[in-house]
Amino acid sequence: MATLLEVEGLTKSFFGVTVLHGVGFSVEKGKALGLVGENGSGKSTSMNILGGIHQPSAGSMRLDGVPYAPASPKEATAAGIAFIHQELNLFPNLTIEENLFIDSFPHRGVLPFINRARIRRQTEELLSQVDLPHRPSTPVSKLSQGERQLVEIAKALSRNARLIIFDEPTTSLTRPEVERLFAIIARLKARGIGIIYISHALEDVMAVCDDITVLRDGHVAGSAARGEIDVQRIIALMVGRSIDAIYPERSVKPKDDVVLSVSGLSQPGVAKDIGFEIRAGEVVGLAGLMGSGRSELARMLFGLDRFARGEIRIDGKPLVDPTPATAMAAGVAFLTEDRRGEGLIMDFTIAENMVLASLPTVAGALGLIDRGRISAVAADMGRAMHLSTTKVDDTLVKHLSGGNQQKVVIGKWLRRRPRLFILDEPTRGIDVGAKQEVYRIVNGLVEAGSAVLLISSEIEELIGLSDRILTISRGELTGSFARGDFDREAIMTAATGLAGATEMRA
Amino acid sequence: MKTGNRLVLLLLQNAPYVLFVVLLILFGLVSDRFLAVANFRNIVIQAAPIAILAIGMTFVLLTGQIDLSVGASMYLTASILAIYLTGIPWPLGLIAVMAMAAAIGAVNGGVVTRLGVASFIVTLATLFILRGIAMWLSNTRTLMFPDPITDLNRAHVLGVPSAIVAFAAVFAVAWLVLHQTPFGRQVYAVGGDPEAARKAGLPVRRIVFLCFVIAGLCAGIGGFVSITQIGAVGPKYGDQIEFSAIAAAVLGGVSLFGGRGSVVGTVFGAILIKTVQNGLNIINADPYIYPLVTAAIIFIAVAIDGLRTRIIEKLERRTIRPLTGE
Structure with missing residues (x-):
C-alpha cells in the first residue's frame, strides 16, 4: 500500500511554549491510523496544522508524495482533507442536499438559480454511498445524531476527500449507530481513502484502526500496528507509566441509613x-x-x-x-451529561462558576457578594480538585480542557456538601x-x-x-x-x- | 398530550391563516360591505407598502438580525425626493429613492458586520439620526408630491393597479432569491447556525451585510409606493411602521431567532394586519382602538413565535417507552 500522508518532525510553538516536539506519523492509503493521547498531548494542534488552521514552526508534510503546507482551511479542503468533528457542522433548518452543497451550489446554466435536479441526483448518489435511506429533500432537523454524521461523511465524499479525520465520532451515538459508522469507515478504507481516527474510547480505536500512534506531551510516545499492542499498553504510553489500578481502592463500606x-x-x-x-x-x-x-x-x-x-x-x-x-x-447535586450546555457558564471565570450553586454561603454583610471570599473558596476547591491552573479568578472556563471543566462542575456541587x-x-x-x-x-x-x-x-x-x-x-x-x-x-x-x-x- | 401538542403546533404554524378566517367571519357578520371583492382589492393595495417593507425585513430577520430604521429611511428618502428632486420624472425618482435607501441599509449592515455592534442598537441609532435629518431638512413641514407621482396610484398595468404590480414583483423576486439562489439558502444557513456557517467557509459578514441592503432597498420601494398613495409626508410619516413590518413577518412564521420562515408567510402576515385595520374601519370602530388592536396583534405574533419554538423543542424530545396503556 502506498503512503497517503507522511508527517515528519512537526514542531509548533505558541508564544515561546513548544507544544509539539517533532511529531511524525504516516497514514497509508485505505488504512486507518488511530491517534490517541490525553488532552493537551498535541492531538488537536497536529490536526489544526493538518487542517490549515495553524502553520508549523518546523517540520514537513507530504500528501501523496507531494509537499503539503496548507495556509488555510480552504486549502486543506481543496487538497482533499476532510474533518468530521464531534460537534457537527450542519444546518438543521436546511435539507440534506442544501447542506451538502451550501458553499458550492451548481447554477442552472447562466441563470443565478440553483440547479436543483443536479444536486438532487448527486445527493442521492452520495447518500447511497453512506447507506442513508433518506430523500435529499429531508430537513436535517429530522435526522438523528448518527444520521447527521453520515451526512457529514457524504459531504466529505462530495469534496473528493482523500483523507478523512474523525474526531471523537462516537460520543453521542447509540451503539447500533456506532456499528453502522464503523461499517462505513471500512467501506471508505476499501475505496482507498485514508482515515485518522481520534478518540478516548480505546476499544473503538482498537476496533477501527490498523495502526495506532500515541502522543504524550507533544511527543510521539509510541507507534504500533494493531496486532502488536493492547489497550493496557496504550494507556501506559499515554500516561507515561503503567496504570495497574485505574479504579482507586475505597476504604468504606455502605452504611445502613438510606x-x-x-x-x-x-x-x-x-x-x-x-x-x-x-x-x-x-x-x-x-x-x-x-x-x-x-x-x-x-x-x-x-x-x-x-x-x-x-x-x-x-x-x-x-x-x-x-x-x-x-x-x-x-x-441533591446533579452533574449533567452536557456540561457545556447545562453545567457551566463558559464565559464566567472558574471562581464564578464554582460558587454559582452556593452563592448565599459566600455573601458578606447585607447579603452582597464578597469577592475576596469567592476567590479564597475557589482557590481551595481548585487545589482539592487538582485543577491545572491556580488562577481561578482570571481563567475563563471556556479556556479549560474537558477534564478540567468537569472538575470545576464537580467542585461547584461539592461546595454544597x-x-x-x-x-x-x-x-x-x-x-x-x-x-x-x-x-x-x-x-x-x-x-x-x-x-x-x-x-x-x-x-x-x-x-x-x-x-x-x-x-x-x-x-x-x-x-x-x-x-x-x-x-x-x-x-x-x-x-x-x-x-x-x-x-x-x- | 403528544397529539395535543401536535395539534397546537399545527394551529400555531398556520396561525395567520386561522386568524384570517376568523376575522373574515367576524367582520363579515358585522358588515356586508367587508366581504366584497372590491374591498379585498383595496386591502391588498393598502397592504402593499407594509408588505414590501416586511419582505425586506424578512431577509434581515432570517439572519437573526433586526432593522428598526426602515420607517425612518422611508421618511428621509421621501423628504429628499419632495424637497430636492421635485422636477425629475418618476422612474428616476423611484431609482433615487431606492438608491438612497439601499445606501442607508449598507451603512446599517456595515456597522453591524464590521464593528460587531448589535443590530438592534445600530438601527435604533440610525432611526433617530434619519428622522432627525429629515425633520431638519423639512422644518417638520408636511411635504407635498406633484401629480405625476400621485397619478401613479391610479395607474394600471394590464388592468392591475400599480401598487399590486409593485407588490407582486418584489414578492416574486424575493421568493426566487431566497429559495432558488445559493445566496438565499446561505441566508438560511447563517441564520440557522452562524458558527457552522463560518466554519463551512460561507462569507457570513457579506451575507448579513447584503440582507441589510435588501431591507433598505425594500424600504425605498415600499416608501415610494406609499407616497404615491398618500401624496404627502409629514413628521409622523413612517413612524413605527418598522414594528408593523416585523409583526407581519413574525405573524407569517419568520423566527426572531433567525433561520426559519419565508416571504410567503410574511406577505400573508402583512395582509392580515391590513385586513384588521380595514375591518375596524368598515365597522366604524373608534380610531383610538386601532393602535390597541395593532399592539395586540404584535403581541400575539411574538407570543406565537415563542410558543412555537417551545413546542417544537418539546416534540423533538424522544419518548422512551410506548405510551399505550398508561
Missing part, C-alpha cells in the same frame, strides 16, 4: 414504576443504553422533569413536586488522567458519607466504581447486581432489556 429512596416513580412515555434505594456511602451504578431513560430518571430526581406518580425521599423526608431549588435544598450526588456520564470525553481524578473524587464523596448515583455508558467504569449496579431499559428497571456478582454479560443483557447484549458498549 439517603435516597424512590418508589413507584412513573411518567407516561418516560418511566414506569421505578423503585430503588441508595444508602449513605454507597455508589449505585445505573447501566442503560442511550435513550433508555437513565438521564430522564436523573432529571426527575433533580426536579428538572415532572413525574405523574411515585415518591422520592431524601434522608426519609419526602420530596414533593421537586424543583431544582427544592432538590438542592434537600441535598451534597447528600446525594447524581453523576451523569462524568468521564465522557475526558482523558485517562482526568478520569482517575473523577474516580478519586467519587471515592472521597462516599467516604464522607454521601450517596452517589453514577450513570455511565462505560460498563467497565460502572463495575470498577459501583457497590451495586441497576439496569434500566425503556424506562423500567430490569435488573440489580451486587458487587460480588458483577457479570458483564448479564448486566449488558439486562440493560438491553432483551437479548443482543453486544449493544452495550463493552
Whole structure:
C-alpha cells in the first residue's frame, strides 16, 4: 500500500511554549491510523496544522508524495482533507442536499438559480454511498445524531476527500449507530481513502484502526500496528507509566441509613414504576443504553422533569413536586451529561462558576457578594480538585480542557456538601488522567458519607466504581447486581432489556 | 398530550391563516360591505407598502438580525425626493429613492458586520439620526408630491393597479432569491447556525451585510409606493411602521431567532394586519382602538413565535417507552 500522508518532525510553538516536539506519523492509503493521547498531548494542534488552521514552526508534510503546507482551511479542503468533528457542522433548518452543497451550489446554466435536479441526483448518489435511506429533500432537523454524521461523511465524499479525520465520532451515538459508522469507515478504507481516527474510547480505536500512534506531551510516545499492542499498553504510553489500578481502592463500606429512596416513580412515555434505594456511602451504578431513560430518571430526581406518580425521599423526608431549588435544598447535586450546555457558564471565570450553586454561603454583610471570599473558596476547591491552573479568578472556563471543566462542575456541587450526588456520564470525553481524578473524587464523596448515583455508558467504569449496579431499559428497571456478582454479560443483557447484549458498549 | 401538542403546533404554524378566517367571519357578520371583492382589492393595495417593507425585513430577520430604521429611511428618502428632486420624472425618482435607501441599509449592515455592534442598537441609532435629518431638512413641514407621482396610484398595468404590480414583483423576486439562489439558502444557513456557517467557509459578514441592503432597498420601494398613495409626508410619516413590518413577518412564521420562515408567510402576515385595520374601519370602530388592536396583534405574533419554538423543542424530545396503556 502506498503512503497517503507522511508527517515528519512537526514542531509548533505558541508564544515561546513548544507544544509539539517533532511529531511524525504516516497514514497509508485505505488504512486507518488511530491517534490517541490525553488532552493537551498535541492531538488537536497536529490536526489544526493538518487542517490549515495553524502553520508549523518546523517540520514537513507530504500528501501523496507531494509537499503539503496548507495556509488555510480552504486549502486543506481543496487538497482533499476532510474533518468530521464531534460537534457537527450542519444546518438543521436546511435539507440534506442544501447542506451538502451550501458553499458550492451548481447554477442552472447562466441563470443565478440553483440547479436543483443536479444536486438532487448527486445527493442521492452520495447518500447511497453512506447507506442513508433518506430523500435529499429531508430537513436535517429530522435526522438523528448518527444520521447527521453520515451526512457529514457524504459531504466529505462530495469534496473528493482523500483523507478523512474523525474526531471523537462516537460520543453521542447509540451503539447500533456506532456499528453502522464503523461499517462505513471500512467501506471508505476499501475505496482507498485514508482515515485518522481520534478518540478516548480505546476499544473503538482498537476496533477501527490498523495502526495506532500515541502522543504524550507533544511527543510521539509510541507507534504500533494493531496486532502488536493492547489497550493496557496504550494507556501506559499515554500516561507515561503503567496504570495497574485505574479504579482507586475505597476504604468504606455502605452504611445502613438510606439517603435516597424512590418508589413507584412513573411518567407516561418516560418511566414506569421505578423503585430503588441508595444508602449513605454507597455508589449505585445505573447501566442503560442511550435513550433508555437513565438521564430522564436523573432529571426527575433533580426536579428538572415532572413525574405523574411515585415518591422520592431524601434522608426519609419526602420530596414533593421537586424543583431544582427544592432538590438542592434537600441535598441533591446533579452533574449533567452536557456540561457545556447545562453545567457551566463558559464565559464566567472558574471562581464564578464554582460558587454559582452556593452563592448565599459566600455573601458578606447585607447579603452582597464578597469577592475576596469567592476567590479564597475557589482557590481551595481548585487545589482539592487538582485543577491545572491556580488562577481561578482570571481563567475563563471556556479556556479549560474537558477534564478540567468537569472538575470545576464537580467542585461547584461539592461546595454544597451534597447528600446525594447524581453523576451523569462524568468521564465522557475526558482523558485517562482526568478520569482517575473523577474516580478519586467519587471515592472521597462516599467516604464522607454521601450517596452517589453514577450513570455511565462505560460498563467497565460502572463495575470498577459501583457497590451495586441497576439496569434500566425503556424506562423500567430490569435488573440489580451486587458487587460480588458483577457479570458483564448479564448486566449488558439486562440493560438491553432483551437479548443482543453486544449493544452495550463493552 | 403528544397529539395535543401536535395539534397546537399545527394551529400555531398556520396561525395567520386561522386568524384570517376568523376575522373574515367576524367582520363579515358585522358588515356586508367587508366581504366584497372590491374591498379585498383595496386591502391588498393598502397592504402593499407594509408588505414590501416586511419582505425586506424578512431577509434581515432570517439572519437573526433586526432593522428598526426602515420607517425612518422611508421618511428621509421621501423628504429628499419632495424637497430636492421635485422636477425629475418618476422612474428616476423611484431609482433615487431606492438608491438612497439601499445606501442607508449598507451603512446599517456595515456597522453591524464590521464593528460587531448589535443590530438592534445600530438601527435604533440610525432611526433617530434619519428622522432627525429629515425633520431638519423639512422644518417638520408636511411635504407635498406633484401629480405625476400621485397619478401613479391610479395607474394600471394590464388592468392591475400599480401598487399590486409593485407588490407582486418584489414578492416574486424575493421568493426566487431566497429559495432558488445559493445566496438565499446561505441566508438560511447563517441564520440557522452562524458558527457552522463560518466554519463551512460561507462569507457570513457579506451575507448579513447584503440582507441589510435588501431591507433598505425594500424600504425605498415600499416608501415610494406609499407616497404615491398618500401624496404627502409629514413628521409622523413612517413612524413605527418598522414594528408593523416585523409583526407581519413574525405573524407569517419568520423566527426572531433567525433561520426559519419565508416571504410567503410574511406577505400573508402583512395582509392580515391590513385586513384588521380595514375591518375596524368598515365597522366604524373608534380610531383610538386601532393602535390597541395593532399592539395586540404584535403581541400575539411574538407570543406565537415563542410558543412555537417551545413546542417544537418539546416534540423533538424522544419518548422512551410506548405510551399505550398508561
